[in-house]
Amino acid sequence: MDWSTLWVSVASGVLISMLSAVGGVLWSSARQARKRVGERDERQRERDTAIEEGVRALLFDKLSRMHRVYVTQQRPCPLDVKERAEQIYLAYHTLGGNGIGTHMRDEIISAHRGPTPPPLPPRPGAATGLDDDVDGETLIP
Numbered sequence: 001m002d003w004s005t006l007w008v009s010v011a012s013g014v015l016i017s018m019l020s021a022v023g024g025v026l027w028s029s030a031r032q033a034r035k036r037v038g039e040r041d042e043r044q045r046e047r048d049t050a051i052e053e054g055v056r057a058l059l060f061d062k063l064s065r066m067h068r069v070y071v072t073q074q075r076p077c078p079l080d081v082k083e084r085a086e087q088i089y090l091a092y093h094t095l096g097g098n099g100i101g102t103h104m105r106d107e108i109i110s111a112h113r114g115p116t117p118p119p120l121p122p123r124p125g126a127a128t129g130l131d132d133d134v135d136g137e138t139l140i141p
Helices: 003-072 079-094 100-110
Strands: none
Touching (some): 003 079, 079 100
């Protein structure tokens, strides 16, 4: 065996070892990256679930308050309130809510229809009318 054949054999062995090492490092890095992405996706799913549950609870609370005012207290229920109740219910139902929310929505829609009241003037200290609930309770202090 001459020197050139020996050098080719040694160089081939070294090159194969280096490529194997680089491949192993790349494979390990790819596995770690996939694991991190999977963990991040799981955290995002948990966060999305919590947000959906929170929004569903807020929508249910809004339906409940409307039900208390227009069904339990038997105040006249204007058409725009019924339309808003329907919109709230559709969002609530899309997020997986049903049962009692459906019953409350049905009763709000069936409630005695009264005239649309004129808009109330803003309360002192309130930035907008968006922080008031249907029964006048302040949702945002």
